[in-house]
Amino acid sequence: MNYLTPTYFFDFENEDIQHLIKEFQSDSLSQKEKAIQVYLKIRDGWRYNAYQINFNKEAFRASEISQRSEGHCLDKAVLLTTCLRGLGIPARVHLAKVKNHIAVDKLIEKFGTNELTPHGMVGVFLNEKWVKSSPAFNASLCEKCNVVPLDFDGENDSIFQEYNRGGNEFMEYIEDYGHFEDLPLDFILQNMKDHYSQFFDRPAGQMHLNIK
Numbered sequence: 001m002n003y004l005t006p007t008y009f010f011d012f013e014n015e016d017i018q019h020l021i022k023e024f025q026s027d028s029l030s031q032k033e034k035a036i037q038v039y040l041k042i043r044d045g046w047r048y049n050a051y052q053i054n055f056n057k058e059a060f061r062a063s064e065i066s067q068r069s070e071g072h073c074l075d076k077a078v079l080l081t082t083c084l085r086g087l088g089i090p091a092r093v094h095l096a097k098v099k100n101h102i103a104v105d106k107l108i109e110k111f112g113t114n115e116l117t118p119h120g121m122v123g124v125f126l127n128e129k130w131v132k133s134s135p136a137f138n139a140s141l142c143e144k145c146n147v148v149p150l151d152f153d154g155e156n157d158s159i160f161q162e163y164n165r166g167g168n169e170f171m172e173y174i175e176d177y178g179h180f181e182d183l184p185l186d187f188i189l190q191n192m193k194d195h196y197s198q199f200f201d202r203p204a205g206q207m208h209l210n211i212k
Contacts, residue, residue: 003090003091006086007182008061008182009182010062010078010085010182011063012085012086013086014062014063017062020066031088031089032126034087034089035084035087035089036153038080038083039080039133042076043135043136043139043150044139046065046070046071046138047071047138047140048071048073048136048138048141051110057185060185062078072120073119075120077134077135078093078183080133081093089124089126090124093123093179093183095119095177095179095184095187096174096175097115097175097177098117098119098172098173099171100114100170100171113195118177118191119134119173121136121159122135123179126155127155131155132157132158133152133158134158134159137149137150147170159173160172160173177191
């Protein structure tokens with residue numbers, strides 16, 4: 001499989017993505033340093049919002065996501081994967097089902113459950129091995145939830161904060177869907193339909209919950 005090429009979704013040849021990664025293209029940075037720095041940029045540069053999802057195909061393109069100020073975990077996983085490939089670092093999307101245990105009242109109110117699926121993270125190939133990273137939760141949101149922001153060192157899997165600072169359970173993975181060379185949009189949509197069928201009755205297949 002080829003984890004370096006552009007695709008419809010991972011469109012790193014787009015000028016907006018090239019502008020986004022320009023600061024990381026210095027020859028003085030190692031591949032690991034580039035991966036860490038672009039991870040932090042995506043983690044904190046786009047506020048996490050689980051409550052606004054556009055199911056149209058175009059909305060999942062990295063160049064489209066780059067124009068927004070916020071995104072859900074899939075948006076941020078697509079954007080990070082695309083930026084890494086644009087920097088010559090092999091990357092792939094990895095999907096799973098997760099359960100949140102903190103600040104879940106709105107999740108349960110809107111989704112009927114505290115399970116989120118599919119949750120998007122990113123596999124990165126560095127130093128001859130694959131490591132996982134999850135840029136979903138921006139640092140300011142983590143502070144609000146009393147959780148240590150999730151860092152990525154380029155050497156170890158970094159996919160969730162198991163507990164908050166108070167020792168209470170924060171997040172757990174309950175099902176692993178595996179990794180993908182390209183964004184599996186059909187799988188994602190079917191997965192969402194299976195778990196959140198009520199939202200697909202809305203006009204144009206969009207849901208805009210905009211919870212503040």
